[in-house]
Amino acid sequence: LIPVGGMSGRAGGNPEGVLEAVNERLLLERIVDGDRDAFRTLYLAYHKRLSRFLLRFLRRHDLIEEVINDTLYAVWCKAGEFRGESQLSTWIFGIAYRKALKAVRKDSREPRLEADGVDVAVPVPSQDPGERQRELRESLDRALASLPAVQRTVIELAYFVGHSCEEIAAITTTPVNTIKTRMFHARERLRELLPEWRGGDER
Amino acid sequence: MSRPRLSSVKNDASREHERIAPLLAWYVNGTLAPREAEQVAAHLSWCETCRDDVDAQDALMRAMRESPSVELAPQAGLAATMERIERREARRRLWSWPLRLLQAGGTARPLVFAVGIQAVVIVMLTTVLWVKLAPPPAAPGGETFRTLSTPAAAASTDAIRLRLLLGDDMTLGALREALAPWHSRIVAGPEGRGIYTVAIDGDAETALAALRATPGVNLAERVDGP
Numbered sequence: 060l061i062p063v064g065g066m067s068g069r070a071g072g073n074p075e076g077v078l079e080a081v082n083e084r085l086l087l088e089r090i091v092d093g094d095r096d097a098f099r100t101l102y103l104a105y106h107k108r109l110s111r112f113l114l115r116f117l118r119r120h121d122l123i124e125e126v127i128n129d130t131l132y133a134v135w136c137k138a139g140e141f142r143g144e145s146q147l148s149t150w151i152f153g154i155a156y157r158k159a160l161k162a163v164r165k166d167s168r169e170p171r172l173e174a175d176g177v178d179v180a181v182p183v184p185s186q187d188p189g190e191r192q193r194e195l196r197e198s199l200d201r202a203l204a205s206l207p208a209v210q211r212t213v214i215e216l217a218y219f220v221g222h223s224c225e226e227i228a229a230i231t232t233t234p235v236n237t238i239k240t241r242m243f244h245a246r247e248r249l250r251e252l253l254p255e256w257r258g259g260d261e262r
Numbered sequence: 263m264s265r266p267r268l269s270s271v272k273n274d275a276s277r278e279h280e281r282i283a284p285l286l287a288w289y290v291n292g293t294l295a296p297r298e299a300e301q302v303a304a305h306l307s308w309c310e311t312c313r314d315d316v317d318a319q320d321a322l323m324r325a326m327r328e329s330p331s332v333e334l335a336p337q338a339g340l341a342a343t344m345e346r347i348e349r350r351e352a353r354r355r356l357w358s359w360p361l362r363l364l365q366a367g368g369t370a371r372p373l374v375f376a377v378g379i380q381a382v383v384i385v386m387l388t389t390v391l392w393v394k395l396a397p398p399p400a401a402p403g404g405e406t407f408r409t410l411s412t413p414a415a416a417a418s419t420d421a422i423r424l425r426l427l428l429g430d431d432m433t434l435g436a437l438r439e440a441l442a443p444w445h446s447r448i449v450a451g452p453e454g455r456g457i458y459t460v461a462i463d464g465d466a467e468t469a470l471a472a473l474r475a476t477p478g479v480n481l482a483e484r485v486d487g488p
């Protein structure tokens with residue numbers, strides 16, 4: 060089996076469980092040949108990344124599990140159709156994104172992907188280091204949850220998954236400039252809600 | 263040599279900043295194209311605001327990646343997906359044999375494949391022809407209907423066949439007696455109402471004339487004659 064967790068060489072590094080692109084392609088070739096072990100490796104490598112990505116707008120665990128399984132089953136069925144015009148991860152996240160959209164539409168009780176986020180109050184920082192760390196994480200989660208889903212998706216795909224602007228545009232079938240605009244507005248909102256990660260002021 | 267005006271330099275710097283700032287998120291995650299990454303690095307060398315923003319975005323990215331998320335155990339989902347895959351593959355195997363036959367015939371053994379297809383076509387055509395040319399089934403009760411023009415069964419290859427329509431008062435004994443001079447014998451009949459076919463050895467015209475003159479013989483004609 061191909062080991063999981065190799066670095067891709069990107070400056071930002073890779074989140075845990077990410078396969079190197081070359082290993083992914085080898086796995087996919089084996090999957091095209093019907094190799095079950097290769098599929099299991101790919102499934103395990105993508106399960107965590109997809110669950111984290113989907114959690115931001117599906118919220119219900121059973122739906123997340125369903126979308127992950129549907130996505131990776133589609134990868135098995137359509138592996139032979141992948142032409143390598145994009146990163147494999149772009150292709151897989153694109154499938155997951157579209158299936159998540161369908162799941163959201165199907166389940167009307169869930170918040171719509173296009174819905175605006177909710178207002179979040181900025182908490183008062185604690186003096187205890189452990190408590191402070193926990194507060195930072197909670198405030199980060201709240202701030203991300205408050206973003207409109209389309210902005211949250213860009214942030215997740217850029218920071219957590221590590222996709223390029225063009226890849227995010229491909230995944231969401233959105234123009235590149237729109238992705239940049241969404242990122243800009245998301246950053247503005249996060250600066251406001253997360254003073255710890257504010258950085259320099261805009262000119 | 264004139265010095266550039268201060269406002270012009272500021273405007274250039276501002277435009278450069280506006281162009282570079284939207285790229286910082288992808289500079290931080292390392293996905294910019296090399297040329298763009300070089301431009302950002304050059305900009306960062308003098309733009310403190312963007313340097314701060316890069317630091318902030320880097321911290322945010324690390325925090326997001328280190329932030330404990332809800333862990334969904336993958337094993338149950340993996341098992342369910344593998345079962346789904348096996349069901350799909352079983353269905354594909356079931357329906358793939360005609361395709362494999364075509365592929366094998368078209369590539370590996372084209373001659374054998376062609377002969378096989380030809381044999382199947384021949385068998386099918388033969389069956390169709392046999393069905394079309396076979397005699398119709400007998401009428402209910404086994405009765406076969408004949409007309410006076412229907413050819414009668416031949417007694418022998420040399421015999422001349424005559425068809426006779428006898429009257430009601432003509433007996434079989436009287437018929438045999440009338441036929442005796444020509445060594446004739448009854449080969450079919452009675453068919454319908456008093457129709458007999460007889461085979462004779464000898465001159466047909468003489469026999470017909472004699473038979474037509476025989477009381478009780480209403481009609482006498484040659485079946486296969488001129």
